[in-house]
Amino acid sequence: MMDATGSADGRIAGYDFGTSASARSPLTFEELSHLEQTVGWTRDDEQLMRKHAELFRSKAEEMVGSWRAVIGAQPHLSQWFVGAEGMPDEEYKARVKPRFVQWVVDVATRPHDRAWLDYQEEIGLRHTPAKKNRTDGRHTPPLVPMRYLLGFVPVVTDVRGFLSAGIANAAELEAVQRAWTKAVHLHVTLWCRAYAREGLW
Amino acid sequence: MMDATGSADGRIAGYDFGTSASARSPLTFEELSHLEQTVGWTRDDEQLMRKHAELFRSKAEEMVGSWRAVIGAQPHLSQWFVGAEGMPDEEYKARVKPRFVQWVVDVATRPHDRAWLDYQEEIGLRHTPAKKNRTDGRHTPPLVPMRYLLGFVPVVTDVRGFLSAGIANAAELEAVQRAWTKAVHLHVTLWCRAYAREGLW
Numbered sequence: 001m002m003d004a005t006g007s008a009d010g011r012i013a014g015y016d017f018g019t020s021a022s023a024r025s026p027l028t029f030e031e032l033s034h035l036e037q038t039v040g041w042t043r044d045d046e047q048l049m050r051k052h053a054e055l056f057r058s059k060a061e062e063m064v065g066s067w068r069a070v071i072g073a074q075p076h077l078s079q080w081f082v083g084a085e086g087m088p089d090e091e092y093k094a095r096v097k098p099r100f101v102q103w104v105v106d107v108a109t110r111p112h113d114r115a116w117l118d119y120q121e122e123i124g125l126r127h128t129p130a131k132k133n134r135t136d137g138r139h140t141p142p143l144v145p146m147r148y149l150l151g152f153v154p155v156v157t158d159v160r161g162f163l164s165a166g167i168a169n170a171a172e173l174e175a176v177q178r179a180w181t182k183a184v185h186l187h188v189t190l191w192c193r194a195y196a197r198e199g200l201w
Numbered sequence: 202m203m204d205a206t207g208s209a210d211g212r213i214a215g216y217d218f219g220t221s222a223s224a225r226s227p228l229t230f231e232e233l234s235h236l237e238q239t240v241g242w243t244r245d246d247e248q249l250m251r252k253h254a255e256l257f258r259s260k261a262e263e264m265v266g267s268w269r270a271v272i273g274a275q276p277h278l279s280q281w282f283v284g285a286e287g288m289p290d291e292e293y294k295a296r297v298k299p300r301f302v303q304w305v306v307d308v309a310t311r312p313h314d315r316a317w318l319d320y321q322e323e324i325g326l327r328h329t330p331a332k333k334n335r336t337d338g339r340h341t342p343p344l345v346p347m348r349y350l351l352g353f354v355p356v357v358t359d360v361r362g363f364l365s366a367g368i369a370n371a372a373e374l375e376a377v378q379r380a381w382t383k384a385v386h387l388h389v390t391l392w393c394r395a396y397a398r399e400g401l402w
Contacts (some may be wrong), residue, residue, distance in 0.1 A: 034277035038352035076235035128401060146402050150351070150390040151239035154383050182355050189351040192393075199395045200329060201347050 012098045014135040016122060018115040019105070023131075025114075025121040025190070034115060039186050046177035049108045052176055055166040056108035060101045063162050068097070070155055075149055084139040092138040107183050117190070124191035146195040153188055157181040213299045215336040216321060218307070219316040224332075225393070226315075226322040233318060240387050246380035250309045253377055256367040257309035261302045262364050268399040269298070271356055278349055285340040308384050318391070325392035345390040347396040353387055 016022045049056070071077040081096075083089035101124070110116045125131040127149060129142040160177050167173040193201045209291075217223045250257070272278040284290035302326070311317045328331040328350060330343040344402045361378050368374040 016229065034275070035273055035348055035352050038278060038349055039355050074235070074238055075241060143401065146235055146393060146397050147390050148239055148304075150393060151236050151386060154240050154386050160380070178355075178359070180294075181358075185352060185355050189348050192347060192351060195397050195401045197396060197398050198345050 012102055013095055015099050015102055016135075017119045022115075022118045023125055025117045025193075027117055027190075027193040032112065035186060035189060036112070039182045039189070041079060041179075041182045041186055045182060046111075048172075048176055048179045049183065052163070052167065053105075053108045054186065057105050059159075059162045059166075060104035063104055063159065064097060064100045066162075067100075067152075067156060068093075071152075077152070078142050079146045080148075082140060089138055089140050092133075092136055092140050093137045095138075104189075107180070107187060120190035121188055121193065123187075124194035127191065128194045131196060146192060149191065149195075153184060157184050202218070204262060213303055214296055216300050216303055217336075218320045223259070223316075223319045225397060226318045226324040226394075228318055228391075233313065236390060237387060240383045240390070240395045242380075242383045242387055245290075246383060247312075247382045249373075249377055250384065253368065254306075254309045255365070256364060258306050260360075260367075261305035264305055264360065265298060265301045267363075268301075268353075268357060269294075278353070281342050281345045281349075283341060290339055290340055290341050291343050292335075293337055295339045296339075304388075308388060321391035322394065325395035326386075328392065329395045347393060350389065350392065350396075354385060358385050 071081075078088065081093055083133055106119075108118070122131070125193065126135060127144040131139055132142050132144070157180065158177075159180055160173060163176060164173060167176060272282075279289065282289055282294055284293065307317070307320075323332070327336060328345040333343050333345070350379055358381065359378075360381055361374060365374060366379060368377060
């Protein structure tokens with residue numbers, strides 16, 4: 001039996017953060033720093049996310065559930081979760097979900113170190129023919145097209161509704177919303193490396 | 202002499218919207234509709250942008266000026282505007298600027314028709330070796346890397362400060378901010394087609 005983490009022992013199946021199973025990013029920390037500056041990510045943003053880490057942790061599953069509902073309501077988005085028989089691959093969805101939830105927690109808590117950078121490379125690849133399905137041994141289409149990954153960003157960045165009950169101060173809520181938005185952009189931009197033509201990323 | 206539009210006759214040089222000089226997008230309107238649904242773009246958003254079109258028109262140059270200042274302050278962003286002599290190519294910058302300003306107005310006012318779709322393809326290509334410099338006959342680096350195009354989105358989406366003087370109602374300001382954010386995501390996602398590996402966009 002799988003529990004809520006998608007595995008039998010409470011560890012998240014296929015969550016290869018910091019392990020030898022993760023891809024390696026070719027980025028230098030200087031290149032990462034340039035990208036952080038571009039999205040406007042600051043030490044203040046990092047500290048603000050840490051301050052509210054427990055809130056993100058407590059809301060992560062609800063966030064992912066709501067995003068999954070948006071995906072499920074749009075056939076052009078849900079088709080990438082369909083199995084060989086033409087029906088949604090529920091095991092694939094069940095295995096991916098706890099990693100998606102963990103990603104929310106990671107965005108709020110993980111330092112931008114080498115293991116984190118490497119794992120963003122891995123996540124990108126898992127959306128492309130290079131690695132999609134491989135981690136979970138499933139047979140869904142071999143791609144989530146980049147346009148849907150990018151197009152879905154405004155849905156994922158708008159988290160005010162999830163956080164408002166936990167952050168009473170309106171200015172602080174707004175600041176957390178901005179920090180989260182910048183962080184999501186940073187992550188998705190790193191993932192898009194897997195889609196880009198040689199030399200164009 | 203060039204005026205503020207970067208041309209001698211008041212037309213914007215190289216602004217090939219709706220002309221035979223524009224690239225053609227291979228997208229169908231059904232594919233476009235799927236992408237609009239993904240970012241959450243609605244008829245209400247479109248009408249809201251139209252309602253405030255004059256505000257965007259009056260603020261477009263100021264917006265672009267502020268974004269250009271952000272770019273100018275970050276060498277990893279400004280290097281793509283440097284000429285063969287290693288100095289910023291002021292003529293290139295002067296020619297690109299009015300098109301950037303016009304883009305803001307277009308986002309607020311243009312229907313998402315074939316001419317608009319084709320021109321987004323053209324804008325994407327003008328950021329890559331396929332067409333960068335060609336329109337203006339300049340010799341800046343042949344690329345704006347996709348990671349900087351994507352990473353800069355949070356800077357461009359945050360327009361509250363420009364619009365707040367013109368939209369007194371806080372809820373309406375928030376709605377315009379959201380509509381603008383969705384629209385920018387849609388545009389940049391279309392531009393990224395030029396960067397993607399075959400079949401992955």
